[in-house]
Amino acid sequence: MVGHITVEKVEEHEDGSATVVFECDDAAKKQLINEGLISLLEKSVSKEWNDKDDRQTDIEEYIDSVESGERVGAI
Numbered sequence: 549m550v551g552h553i554t555v556e557k558v559e560e561h562e563d564g565s566a567t568v569v570f571e572c573d574d575a576a577k578k579q580l581i582n583e584g585l586i587s588l589l590e591k592s593v594s595k596e597w598n599d600k601d602d603r604q605t606d607i608e609e610y611i612d613s614v615e616s617g618e619r620v621g622a623i
Contacts, residue, residue, distance in 0.1 A: 551576025 553576045557569040572580065593610050 551579050 551573055553570055553572045555568060555570045557567075559567040561567070
């Protein structure tokens with residue numbers, strides 16, 4: 549299923565940032581949420597690698613440790 553996103557308004561600010569107003573259908577909203585959650589998990593695991601002298605922990609091990617209560621963390 550293909551979602552649709554329509555940009556309604558873009559307001560550029562003096563500091564170089566911008567405010568974007570957009571409309572999206574349910575399919576696009578679902579995909580945006582899925583991609584956001586995946587990105588958060590990847591960044592969280594990446595931070596673990598950097599904090600542990602580049603020790604590589606795959607995402608399954610990380611999720612298992614959170615679910616088992618060995619690690620309590622917020623993303």
